[in-house]
Amino acid sequence: MIRRSLNFVIRGLILQNRIVKLLKKDFYIEFRSRASINISLAFAGITTLSVSLTSATMNLPFRVHSILIWVIIFFSAMNSLSHIFIREEEEGTSIFLSIHSEAEEIYIAKLLFNFILFIVITVVVTPLYLFFMQIWPENFIFFASSVFCGSTALSSITTTLGAIVAKTSMRSSLFTVISFPLTIPVLWISINLTASSLEGGSVDLLNLLFLLAFSGVIVSFSYLLFKFIWMEQ
């Protein structure tokens, strides 16, 4: 019994170690070229600026603000989220990767990478937006947690879809087509939550939990299904 549990822990540590290695590799590669991250951050900054340039003098309702925030976050993240898988395919390293590591390790490493990337984009976009539009949420913690939970759910679903898209022939246009119907519930709830936090509504714990539960379900199913996407059968 003890031996078995020890074995389990050791295997877990090895898995963790390998995941960290994969994650490190992804970060090195992405930051060496810097193209994709720079472009998506620049995209986020420019769209925020242009939105505020044209509409800062207007007194927009909070719901419109929340829609704009999420549209900017979503479209700036869309570009780089699938890039992590497409890069492997384009540089021809995907076969090497699938020989070298287990599907589950690849999935978790990419998921963490996408998650961190999404958070970075959100951290850049949201303060910029709040600063330029000169609005301040009534309940800041609620606002931050709504943005955080929305980002978690979006990054968990788009990681799997990015892997699917990387395997097809028409990449960027297909990504929008196949991710739109599946991200709609998340975007919907996030927009509602962010709007109510800007308006100063009471904390909607149920919907926040819903977003986290959604990402949990998607991550666990994707963990099981990832090998069918990535490995040659």
Place this chain on the structure above:
Amino acid sequence: MFLYRLVYVLMPIGIFLSLLWVPPANILGDASRILYFHVPVAWVSFLAFLVAGLHSIALLIKKSEILYREAMAYNSAAIGMVFTVLTVITGSIWAKVSWGHFWNWDPRETSIVILMLIYIAYFSLFSALKSNPNRWGISSVYLIISMIIAPFLIFIVPRVYPSLHPDTIINQDKKIHLEASMRITLFFLVVTFTLLYGYIYKITNKLSLIIIKLRSSHDI
């Protein structure tokens, strides 16, 4: 197969029941007869989606008869796509008759549109994977993931928008109030359309099997 061939008998009876036998509903009048065609078609479009998803799960678990199972999931989705479009068109005609607008973004309209988008995405994915030997795995994963998300949609969408649909607007206590004869007719037509779906599905499956066998014998 015999069971499905019953559709030849049941469909005329169903049309007779819905157009002549059933009395018109209180408020909507004769236009309420659209119900007996619109609801079964909508039911079939969800059923076809479910069947396609279940076949994908079976395919990933068993990993045998790959081509046939993949074709089965694809055929079900193809029938479902046609029925979803029919649902949208018949629903918007009914909406025009009873609410005055073709489209209201009512929760059920929203969920059927999202179902249609999922079908469209599945077919675009399928055609984009033509050269990939791993197509069965990837397309099945997409169907399974969308099948997991579908309950979330059905759960949330009605909470976000108030519904205009008959079962909450015609009567105040928010329950489906149909007379016994209406209920019988509706049930009858739901069964008939399910049989129709099964019949078409069986035929397309047989054809796919023939094509697969033909091609495999060619290769040998």
Place this chain on the structure above:
Amino acid sequence: MISNPLFFVFIVVLIIWIGIALLLFRIDRKISLVEKEVSEALDEK
């Protein structure tokens, strides 16, 4: 004629028929495909 509500019911039934016809047409095309492949296979022999 348009004022008659049964007109809309008629249109709905017609649309469903068109949908079933589309499915039939799809099966028809597949059958022609099989026919062609079978005849080619027989010719080769």
